[in-house]
Amino acid sequence: MSAPAPVPLMENEVMTRRSRMVALAAGSAMIALQTAPLRAEGVTAGTTITNTATVDFRVGGLDQTEVLASDSFTVDRKINFVAVGVPAATVTVSPGQTRAVSVFDILNSSNAPLDLALQWRRVPGAQAPMAGPTASMPRMSKSTAM
């Protein structure tokens, strides 16, 4: 009945994190600068939960051996995160400019650690004669079971 868990973790392990990502606007590298552990939202993925029944009874007035019955399942991963630009997700880079940066806050409210990769997408038609190309990261939000 139970589905395999992606990452077995202790039930009380703190795994929800807020990360701040800084990306070089002219390149593709991204670096997580800070992470701040927060309280996990929900039971950690990989936790095994068991329904156990203990039964005592008599037959003919005599106590019988205690009987147990149980059924278990494993909690799966529930993906829930938000990535948003700080203060805005769009960065304008002038021709020849280097080391332009864009900052994003990523809040992982899932019940498991996540590996995320942000990718640049050039905004179509955003190129201005003097401003050069623009890169942006749209706001992302997803909540689903995987």
Add this chain to the structure above:
Amino acid sequence: MQLFRSLGLKPHLAALVAVLAFPAQAQSGGSPLELVGYVKREQITTTETGERRVEWVEPSVVVPGDRLVFGTRFANRGTAPIERFVVSNPVPASVRVTGEIDPATLVSVDGGKTWGKLAELAIAQADGSRRAALPDDVTNVRWVLPEIAPGASGTLEFPVTVR
């Protein structure tokens, strides 16, 4: 003979405890009690006509927030009545009992030290005062059936949500 007792959940949650009489089978020296624990997950679907349909299915995938039913099926396969049939379920810390639990069900809010109906129990608070116990406080669930006739069987259930 067919006898229904509401011991676990409210009827709309399929919480009836059904005690059904079947022809008694000979006891072959072992325990007369047949016992099976199970877990079901609530699955809500909407039909083409827009009707909301609730089903209880095998929990192939369970995530926080899912509504479940913890249950136990029992049967007396012996030739003599089973007396003072007591079923006790601890509530795992990863789930919480929901408000749909039958108010007549015996519960504990202190790990099984004391028992009563939920409305009769209270929780001691840090400042010394006491407040009424809530479904979320339930740590154990218990049923006591005086007798199970030979050939009879039934189901005991209580509702939980994954924390």
